Amino acid sequence: MVTVRVDGLRARYGGKLVLDGINLHMGTGIHGLLGPNGAGKTTLMRTLATVARPSEGSVELLGHDTAEQDGRKRARRRLGYLPQTFGYYPGFTVAEFVEYMAWLKQMPKDRVPEAVGRAIERVGLADRADSKLRRLSGGMLRRAGIAQAIVNDPELLLLDEPTAGLDPEQRVDFRELLRDIGSTSTVVVSTHLVEDVAVVCDEVTLLDGGKLIFRGTPNELAESGTSEAEDARGGDTALERGYTAALRGSRERRAA
Numbered sequence: 306m307v308t309v310r311v312d313g314l315r316a317r318y319g320g321k322l323v324l325d326g327i328n329l330h331m332g333t334g335i336h337g338l339l340g341p342n343g344a345g346k347t348t349l350m351r352t353l354a355t356v357a358r359p360s361e362g363s364v365e366l367l368g369h370d371t372a373e374q375d376g377r378k379r380a381r382r383r384l385g386y387l388p389q390t391f392g393y394y395p396g397f398t399v400a401e402f403v404e405y406m407a408w409l410k411q412m413p414k415d416r417v418p419e420a421v422g423r424a425i426e427r428v429g430l431a432d433r434a435d436s437k438l439r440r441l442s443g444g445m446l447r448r449a450g451i452a453q454a455i456v457n458d459p460e461l462l463l464l465d466e467p468t469a470g471l472d473p474e475q476r477v478d479f480r481e482l483l484r485d486i487g488s489t490s491t492v493v494v495s496t497h498l499v500e501d502v503a504v505v506c507d508e509v510t511l512l513d514g515g516k517l518i519f520r521g522t523p524n525e526l527a528e529s530g531t532s533e534a535e536d537a538r539g540g541d542t543a544l545e546r547g548y549t550a551a552l553r554g555s556r557e558r559r560a561a
């Protein structure tokens with residue numbers, strides 16, 4: 306089932322086109338959004354989170370048309386979003402922060418305490434539930450950010466650079482969590498680190514210069530690259546070489 310329908314999406318900052326005709330339909334599973342700095346990943350994530358409005362095109366989320374105010378409201382209750390940088394009250398505890406988001410999502414009051422406890426547990430912060438956010442390390446803060454994004458068991462989960470600041474062990478735990486959520490929901494994970502999440506993704510979408518330049522499985526991306534013998538500078542892994550080849554190919558086509 307298609308849960309996200311993006312058609313003809315264009316986004317501008319000032320006069321500058323930063324998303325240029327994106328068509329993207331997604332369903333249940335884990336979708337990696339890859340691309341170099343400035344490719345437009347964050348702009349696309351903000352648009353999917355209904356925080357940014359498209360200049361052109363349509364975005365339908367979980368059957369709701371986000372061009373309409375009512376559609377945006379309904380979609381917001383059913384999605385979870387971890388922005389690349391997120392604001393928070395440093396004096397809030399982890400539990401208060403997650404509870405606040407549950408309240409914003411208009412979750413039924415009687416479900417909130419259990420949902421907050423479960424979200425915090427799932428990101429491995431149960432022992433820090435009562436710690437103030439200002440006392441957390443960068444990785445813990447990011448995990449608190451993930452907890453607020455999943456508190457409402459979102460059907461659409463949008464995570465922008467979720468692994469920034471996580472140590473290797475936490476990355477492994479995080480992948481497990483993604484697999485669990487992605488088995489029933491649509492998860493979109495943006496990163497510029499190819500290896501980071503591509504291993505858990507069912508599908509990867511590659512953006513460059515505001516355009517969608519590749520869409521397929523991680524295996525297809527890996528197979529599209531040159532071999533290490535042909536091109537040692539393409540990357541250390543098959544996936545990185547596929548990523549590099551896709552970027553080079555699209556840039557050459559554009560320059561021609």
Ligand SMILES: Nc1ncnc2c1ncn2[C@@H]1O[C@H](COP(=O)(O)OP(=O)(O)OP(=O)(O)O)[C@@H](O)[C@H]1O
Nearest residue numbers: 318319323340341342343344345346347348349497
């Ligand atoms: N608030 C803004 N005002 C003007 N230009 C912006 C703004 N935010 C982003 N841009 C520009 O839009 C383009 C796309 O940026 P975006 O943050 O979406 O890319 P990204 O793929 O997320 O990059 P990164 O990996 O560095 O986070 C870039 O050229 C950026 O400079």
